[in-house]
Structure formats: C-alpha cells, structure tokens
Amino acid sequence: MTTENNESRKIVIPGEIIVSGEDYLPGEGTEKKGKNIVAARYGLAEESNRLVKVIALSGAYFPRGGNVVIGKVENITFNGWIINIGSAANAFLSVSEYPRYVRSDEIEEVMSIGDMIVAKVLGARRKSIDLTVKSRGLGKLTDGMIIEINSNKVPRVIGKSGSMVNIIKEETGCNITVGQNGLIWLKGNSIEEELLAKKAIQFIIDRATTSGLTEKIQEWFKKEKKQIKKEKGDEE
Amino acid sequence: MAKEFKRLDGRKVNEIREMEAKVGIVPNADGSAMFRFGDTIAIAAVYGPKEMHPQHSQDPSTGVLRCTYNMLSFSVSERIRPGPSRRSSEISKITEWALKPIIDIEQFPGTVVDVHIQIVQADASTRCAGINAAALALAHAGIPMRDLVSSISIGKLDKQLVVDVNKLEEDWEEGEGATDIPFAFTSQGNEVSLMQLDGKISMKEYKEAVKLAHEAIKKVYEVQKKALKDSIKDIGGED
Numbered sequence: 166m167t168t169e170n171n172e173s174r175k176i177v178i179p180g181e182i183i184v185s186g187e188d189y190l191p192g193e194g195t196e197k198k199g200k201n202i203v204a205a206r207y208g209l210a211e212e213s214n215r216l217v218k219v220i221a222l223s224g225a226y227f228p229r230g231g232n233v234v235i236g237k238v239e240n241i242t243f244n245g246w247i248i249n250i251g252s253a254a255n256a257f258l259s260v261s262e263y264p265r266y267v268r269s270d271e272i273e274e275v276m277s278i279g280d281m282i283v284a285k286v287l288g289a290r291r292k293s294i295d296l297t298v299k300s301r302g303l304g305k306l307t308d309g310m311i312i313e314i315n316s317n318k319v320p321r322v323i324g325k326s327g328s329m330v331n332i333i334k335e336e337t338g339c340n341i342t343v344g345q346n347g348l349i350w351l352k353g354n355s356i357e358e359e360l361l362a363k364k365a366i367q368f369i370i371d372r373a374t375t376s377g378l379t380e381k382i383q384e385w386f387k388k389e390k391k392q393i394k395k396e397k398g399d400e401e
Numbered sequence: 402m403a404k405e406f407k408r409l410d411g412r413k414v415n416e417i418r419e420m421e422a423k424v425g426i427v428p429n430a431d432g433s434a435m436f437r438f439g440d441t442i443a444i445a446a447v448y449g450p451k452e453m454h455p456q457h458s459q460d461p462s463t464g465v466l467r468c469t470y471n472m473l474s475f476s477v478s479e480r481i482r483p484g485p486s487r488r489s490s491e492i493s494k495i496t497e498w499a500l501k502p503i504i505d506i507e508q509f510p511g512t513v514v515d516v517h518i519q520i521v522q523a524d525a526s527t528r529c530a531g532i533n534a535a536a537l538a539l540a541h542a543g544i545p546m547r548d549l550v551s552s553i554s555i556g557k558l559d560k561q562l563v564v565d566v567n568k569l570e571e572d573w574e575e576g577e578g579a580t581d582i583p584f585a586f587t588s589q590g591n592e593v594s595l596m597q598l599d600g601k602i603s604m605k606e607y608k609e610a611v612k613l614a615h616e617a618i619k620k621v622y623e624v625q626k627k628a629l630k631d632s633i634k635d636i637g638g639e640d
Contacts, residue, residue, distance in 0.1 A: 178629045179503070179540050180548035180588055194545075205505070205547070207540040207629060222633060224543020225431045225450060253450045253512045292511055317543075374633050 174211050176222075177204035183217050194219030222374075226316035226346045228252050228289040233303075235311065235344035236296075238280045241273055248282065248296060251316070251346045256294035258284060264299050281306045283342050283350065302342065309340070309352030310359045314366065316347035318373045322366055328379055329369065336386045337362040361389065406561045409569045417553070417565045417617055422533070422628035424541045432542025434628070436534035438565060440524035445534035447542035450512035458513075464506030468497040468516045470531055476523040492528045493518075499532050499552070499585045499595040505545040514544060525571045525581075526554040532585050532595065537625055541632070550594055551621040552585035555610040557602055562610055564617045577601065584614040588622045591615065 177183055185201040195217055196205045204210060208219040228234065228250065236250035245259040260267045267275050276282060283303050284296040298304045314322065323330050323343055334341055339353040339362040349366060353359040368385055372378060406414050418439030427433035430446035437443075453459040470492040474483045496518065506514055516538065518531040529552040536550040556566035559576030566581055573579035580600025586593055602610070 176630050176633055178549060178626055179546035196547075206543055206545050208543065209633075221543045223425070223432060223541055253452060253509055255452075 174209055176208070177210040177219060178207055179204055183210045183219075184212065188215055190216045192216045192218030194221070221317050223315070223317055226250075226252050228256070228286045228294050228346070230286055230288045232286040232345040233283065233342070234286060234296075234346045235281060235283050235306075235342065235348035235350055236346070238276050238278050238282065241278065243269060243272075246272070246276055248284065250284075250294070250296075250344075251348070252294065254292050254294060256284075256286070256296050258282075258296040258298065262287070262295075262297040262299055264304070276305055281311060281350075283344065306350055309350055310363070312349050312351065312363055312366065314347050314349060314370050316345065318370045319343060319345055319347060321373045321378065322349070322369055324379060329382065332379065332382055332386075333362055333365050336390075337365065361393075364389070406563075408558075408563060410567065412563075414561065414563045415613060415616065417620055418567065420621065420624045422537060422624050424537055424628050424632040430538070430542070432538045432540070432544070434534045434537030434541055436530045436537065436625075438524075438526050438530050439567060440522055441526055441530045441567075442521040443518055443527060443530035443534040444521060445516060445518045445531065445538040447514060447516050447535075447538040447544070449514040449542075450506060450509040450544075451515070453511060453513040459511045461510050462507075464509035464512045464514060466497055466501055466504060466506065466514050466516065468493050468500065468518065468535065470496055470518045470520075470528070472520040472523060472527065476520045492531070495595060495597065496528065496532055496535060499550055500535060500539065502592070502594055503536075503547045503550055503587060504539060505547060508545070514539070514542075523568075525566050525568045526583070528552070529554050529565075529583050529585070533621060533625060537628060540629055548587040549622065549625055550585050550587055551618045551625060552583065552595060553614055553617045553621055554581060554583045555614050555617075556581050557600065557606060557610070560606075562606065562613055564613055582607075582610055582614075584611070584618070586614070586618045588618075591618075 181204045182201045183204055189202050191197045191202050194206045196203050202217050204219050206219055208221045210219050234250045236248040238246050239249040240247035248256045248258050250256050282305050284298050287295040287297050330341055337358045339351050339358050342350040351359045351362050421437040423435045426435050427446045432447040435444045450464050470489050474480050516535050518535055520527045532552040554566050556563045556570055557580035558570055558573040580602050582598050585595035
C-alpha cells in the first residue's frame with residue numbers, strides 16, 4: 166500500500182503489517198509496533214487520510230453508543246427491562262427512558278417478557294449497556310416480521326446514507342427497521358411484500374463483498390417483479 | 402544416520418502431509434475453521450465473547466478463553482468411548498495455554514470465548530491440527546489477536562528426526578522407539594507457545610528438532626494465511 170494508492174482495501178490477518186512508516190496513524194483494529202502498523206484482528210484494512218483501520222468482516226456484535234438495535238425483553242426489574250440484543254452482556258432499558266411516565270406496578274403491562282422492541286443504545290461501557298426508546302420510530306413491535314442476519318453485513322443492507330434500504334422500501338412497499346445487531350424488522354401490507362423484502366435482503370448479504378450492489382439490486386427487483394407478474398398471469 | 406531415510410508413506414524427512422485449511426464451515430458459530438494434515442482432520446468453532454456461565458467462573462478483570470478438545474468416537478478405526486477423558490482434558494488445557502498469549506480479550510470482562518475443537522478423523526498430530534484450526538477460527542470470529550499460532554509435530558523414529566508424524570510412525574518400535582514433540586509457534590516473533598515431549602531425546606537432537614519445527618511452521622502459517630485471505634473473494638468498494 167502506497168500513499169497514492171487506488172486499491173487501499175485488502176484483507177489482513179492478525180499480526181500482519183498493513184503499512185510501515187511514521188506518517189500513518191493506527192485506527193480501530195490496528196496496533197502500532199515500532200514503525201509498523203499491524204492488524205490486531207482479521208478484517209478489511211482501509212486507509213483514509215493516513216488513518217489506517219481494520220473493518221470487521223465476521224464475529225459477534227459489539228454495541229456502540231447511538232446504534233439502533235432490535236432486542237427481546239428478557240426480564241423485568243423494579244425500574245426497567247432487561248433486553249437481549251445479541252451482545253455479550255444484556256442491555257438495560259430504564260423506565261425513565263420510556264417516552265411516558267410508567268408507574269412501577271405497570272412495567273409489565275407496558276412491555277412484558279418476550280416482546281420485541283426497537284431501541285437506541287445510549288452508552289455501552291464495559292459491562293453495562295443502556296438503551297432508550299425516547300425517539301421516533303423506537304418502541305415495542307406489535308406486528309410484522311423479524312429476520313436475523315450477520316451483524317457485520319448490516320452496513321451493506323443499509324447502504325450509503327440509507328440508499329440500499331430505501332430502494333427495498335420503495336420496491337416492496339415495506340416498512341423496514343434495520344438493527345445494527347443484525348435483526349431486521351419488516352412490515353408490509355401483505356405477507357408477499359414482506360417475503361419479497363426478505364428475499365432482497367438475502368440477495369444483498371449473499372453478495373455483501375461485491376461492488377455495485379445498488380445497481381444489482383435494482384436489476385434484481387425488475388427481474389423478480391416480471392416473474393411475479395408472469396405467475397399471476399398464469400393463474401388467471 | 403542414513404543419508405536417505407525411508408518413511409513408511411514415502412515422504413521426505415522434512416515433508417509435511419498434504420495440508421488443507423478452510424474458514425467459515427460452521428454457519429451458526431461466530432467463527433469456525435477446518436484444518437487437515439493428511440488424514441487428520443480437525444474442525445474448530447468459536448462462540449463469543451458471551452456471558453460466562455457458570456457465573457462463579459467469571460473474571461471481572463478480563464475475558465476468559467475456554468477450549469474443549471474432543472475426539473469423535475468414529476475418528477479412529479477402533480471406536481473410542483465418547484465423552485471427556487484424561488487425554489482430552491489435557492489437550493483442552495494445553496490448547497488453551499497455546500492460544501492464550503496471542504488473544505487480547507481483556508476488554509471483555511466477565512465474558513468467555515468458547516473454542517470447541519472436534520477431531521473428525523485422527524491419524525496422529527491431532528492436537529497440532531486442533532490448534533491450527535482453533536487459531537483460524539478465533540481470527541475468523543473477529544477476536545482481537547496479536548498474531549496467529551501455527552503448530553506442527555516433530556518425531557524421532559529410532560534415531561531419525563521427521564516432521565509431522567502419522568499414526569504408523571507414532572507407533573514406531575524399532576531401535577530407540579518413537580519420540581513425539583508437538584510444537585506451536587507464533588508466526589512472527591517465533592515465540593514458542595506449546596512444547597510437549599513424549600519419549601526420549603538428547604539435547605543435540607532436540608535442538609535439531611526445534612530447527613526443523615521452525616522451518617515447517619512457515620509452511621503451516623502460509624496455509625493458514627491463505628485460508629483466511631481466500632475466504633472472501635472479490636472485495637469491492639462501498640457504493
């Protein structure tokens with residue numbers, strides 16, 4: 166990798182030297198060892214503005230502040246809910262982070278064990294993860310469908326500033342919430358719409374490392390819709 | 402020492418059996434890998450970091466690595482009794498010690514990283530294949546690591562040192578009999594993270610064995626590296 170590189174992305178393995186030289190800064194997933202910047206994990210190395218970082222390609226989900234996640238109510242305490250968001254430690258949603266005042270005797274009525282919720286991560290420190298549902302689009306999920314994908318592929322499903330997920334929303338007419346922890350909530354007018362959106366997401370994650378995905382998904386929708394039309398024509 | 406030592410399977414003394422490595426073979430795991438030395442096949446699956454159970458084993462200052470080595474009952478020609486044994490507990494522990502120095506899980510206190518190693522088919526050097534697979538699976542699971550660990554066994558058949566012993570050689574009975582030394586090294590610093598010795602060996606021969614292991618380990622590392630790099634093809638740009 167040189168400074169005027171065009172190809173600045175490559176797969177690195179732990180202990181591999183990504184770049185050497187004093188003019189680079191070690192970012193996430195990297196370590197500085199003497200003059201070299203060394204990968205501290207397996208992933209895709211990327212360099213921008215002399216900052217070198219390694220993007221995860223696989224592995225478990227680690228929550229970060231600001232992440233929108235989908236989780237399941239696992240337990241109820243005297244002042245909130247314990248939510249399983251698929252990370253190493255369970256997350257906590259306090260009653261004070263609920264949009265309205267909740268009396269301590271109605272906690273269970275508001276959200277009970279087994280309910281699925283959309284929440285935002287307030288902060289993730291070593292062992293405690295705090296959530297909030299005090300924002301638009303957050304809260305309990307009452308209908309729709311939830312599918313699970315690898316959390317490392319979430320950025321591809323969302324696309325650059327939401328471009329990919331917006332295409333799926335437009336093409337299928339579904340309401341979609343993508344949790345950073347790999348759970349995706351779909352709600353369409355019919356089950357067919359939801360299944361089409363599910364199929365589209367599967368298409369994306371199967372090709373998560375290829376380029377030009379937005380164009381590919383548009384093409385795929387055209388083909389898929391033709392097929393559906395044809396099938397409908399046959400039935401009649 | 403004879404110039405041309407004939408090994409039972411026709412290999413040269415410093416020749417490793419055919420190696421194969423593959424990453425991502427267990428879809429449900431956070432990371433997984435397979436490693437093969439000839440007829441010895443090991444698969445490893447990594448889960449975590451996840452909450453440690455039983456709770457009394459939790460360490461509030463750091464994450465814990467927990468390895469389980471198991472030989473499947475059909476892995477050898479005479480069925481072995483399934484379940485933990487003295488041998489498998491020992492290998493689980495030494496695998497843990499071999500991998501511990503390279504992983505960095507201090508940032509996940511109270512959690513555990515579970516590594517499950519299963520020997521699907523055994524033809525000696527199973528602990529080496531297991532460690533190689535486990536190192537790959539840990540990397541694949543995105544665990545922060547300093548380096549990879551590669552492992553190889555060096556044998557002494559009568560008076561001849563050989564690389565990567567198989568079952569027939571392990572049971573060598575002529576002359577001084579067989580000595581089996583499994584080694585594990587980190588790739589770059591060439592730090593030793595595992596060394597066991599089963600049999601008899603002189604200091605001079607031992608030094609020779611370490612030298613042989615150093616050379617062989619490079620080939621193992623290349624196979625591991627290739628498996629990780631090839632697991633993702635066609636890296637495109639973000640669009």
